[in-house]
Amino acid sequence: MKIYIEGYGCAAQQSDVEIMKGLIVKSGLEIVKNPKYADIIIISTCSVKNTTEQKILYRISELQKNKKKIIITGCLVDANYKKIKEYFPDASLVSTHRITEIHKVIKKLEKENKVELIGRKNIPKLCLPRIRENPVIATVQISEGCEGYCTYCSTKLAKGKLFSFPENMILKEIENAIKSGCKEIRLTAQDFFAYGKDIESNYLSLLEKVIKIKGNFFVRVGMGNVNNLIPYLKETIEIFKNSEKIYKFLHIPVQSGSNKILSAMRRKYTVEDWKKVVYEFKKEIPEITIWTDIIVGFPGETEEDFDASYNLIKEVKPDYVNVSRFSSRPGTEASKLKQLNTEIVKERTKKISEISRKICLENNKKWVGWEGEVLVTEKLKTFVGRNFSYKQIILPNASKKDLGKIIKVKIIDSLPSGLVGEKI
Numbered sequence: 001m002k003i004y005i006e007g008y009g010c011a012a013q014q015s016d017v018e019i020m021k022g023l024i025v026k027s028g029l030e031i032v033k034n035p036k037y038a039d040i041i042i043i044s045t046c047s048v049k050n051t052t053e054q055k056i057l058y059r060i061s062e063l064q065k066n067k068k069k070i071i072i073t074g075c076l077v078d079a080n081y082k083k084i085k086e087y088f089p090d091a092s093l094v095s096t097h098r099i100t101e102i103h104k105v106i107k108k109l110e111k112e113n114k115v116e117l118i119g120r121k122n123i124p125k126l127c128l129p130r131i132r133e134n135p136v137i138a139t140v141q142i143s144e145g146c147e148g149y150c151t152y153c154s155t156k157l158a159k160g161k162l163f164s165f166p167e168n169m170i171l172k173e174i175e176n177a178i179k180s181g182c183k184e185i186r187l188t189a190q191d192f193f194a195y196g197k198d199i200e201s202n203y204l205s206l207l208e209k210v211i212k213i214k215g216n217f218f219v220r221v222g223m224g225n226v227n228n229l230i231p232y233l234k235e236t237i238e239i240f241k242n243s244e245k246i247y248k249f250l251h252i253p254v255q256s257g258s259n260k261i262l263s264a265m266r267r268k269y270t271v272e273d274w275k276k277v278v279y280e281f282k283k284e285i286p287e288i289t290i291w292t293d294i295i296v297g298f299p300g301e302t303e304e305d306f307d308a309s310y311n312l313i314k315e316v317k318p319d320y321v322n323v324s325r326f327s328s329r330p331g332t333e334a335s336k337l338k339q340l341n342t343e344i345v346k347e348r349t350k351k352i353s354e355i356s357r358k359i360c361l362e363n364n365k366k367w368v369g370w371e372g373e374v375l376v377t378e379k380l381k382t383f384v385g386r387n388f389s390y391k392q393i394i395l396p397n398a399s400k401k402d403l404g405k406i407i408k409v410k411i412i413d414s415l416p417s418g419l420v421g422e423k424i
């Protein structure tokens with residue numbers, strides 16, 4: 001049987017697609033690149049934003065024109081089951097928590113028209129067959145869900161409460177990835193710094209073991225919330241500082257510069273907490289790359305609240321700001337609040353995106369002239385690499401044989417999104 005699979009969403013979703021491909025091929029089936037030639041079509045969905053959901057719903061209706069059996073999985077199935085079932089009554093539905101049984105669902109579809117595998121099962125998505133998107137990069141999920149209850153978040157509705165995967169399985173997954181030739185390990189979670197809170201472990205204990213694994217590889221620490229980092233701030237800075245394996249990179253969403261809005265979002269930290277983490281890291285590791293996220297237009301956001309977000313970005317100068325317009329997601333508390341005027345939100349989003357891009361470019365300009373080692377990680381339009389600060393470096397004169405290798409580079413130009421380097 002021929003299977004076509006298409007995925008949307010975050011690193012954890014991409015990892016799910018790699019695992020589903022691995023399980024499908026291991027069960028003797030074939031993955032095809034074109035839905036026309038498939039017997040079964042799988043679409044792995046994302047529920048974070050309305051725009052993403054609309055795009056996916058439209059895509060599924062397009063794929064249905066192939067008149068093939070369709071399996072819908074991913075966060076939309078768990079966060080918005082009723083709607084998906086209503087829109088696509090003939091589709092098979094598989095919870096994001098049950099993707100490790102995808103090959104069994106396909107088997108059943110040989111005899112049945114549709115199958116449903118719904119409801120949570122705590123299964124570590126590790127040490128399973130997988131087909132990597134990129135042989136250089138291993139995305140290693142360390143937990144599912146979180147212990148937050150942010151009022152705007154539909155991921156919570158899909159992923160639920162925190163389930164930390166066992167340390168020994170995470171370490172085994174990384175060892176296997178390194179043996180298979182991976183050079184970059186992306187540790188991913190809904191909240192990296194919440195890891196282990198449900199199993200008497202913590203992210204520090206895990207990181208200490210990861211960096212002891214033999215081999216030449218870099219570790220990218222995933223996105224996390226500062227309320228769970230602050231209890232270990234000193235130790236975390238130490239391990240980042242002292243381990244050459246850990247990219248000097250920190251992705252800590254702030255979401256708003258207004259404490260009033262942060263508390264309405266039920267984010268368990270203040271603006272001051274977030275700034276403390278950023279400034280402590282910058283003091284000890286000046287080349288640290290800071291990524292953050294801002295939501296614009298959360299219900300109740302006044303001009304003053306927005307100015308607080310705008311001024312926070314101007315003051316702290318993060319290296320990348322993922323600016324999102326507030327998206328009222330069904331089933332969330334924030335969706336029941338009075339929504340702001342769309343034009344105002346559009347205007348504010350444009351304003352904060354402009355200042356963010358300007359700051360990112362200014363930060364990147366400081367790297368022009370830098371010379372050093374770069375790991376060539378992927379081929380986009382051109383080859384791209386990362387240096388110790390996880391700076392994205394476009395490498396026009398690198399070639400296929402450099403993929404997965406560390407090369408010497410000189411930075412010759414800067415962009416808002418990264419740097420341009422010359423192989424020397």
Ligand code: SF4
Pocket residue numbers: 145146147148149150153154155156190191225
């Ligand atoms: S921490 Fe908050 S935003 Fe992040 S996944 Fe959990 S509920 Fe959603």
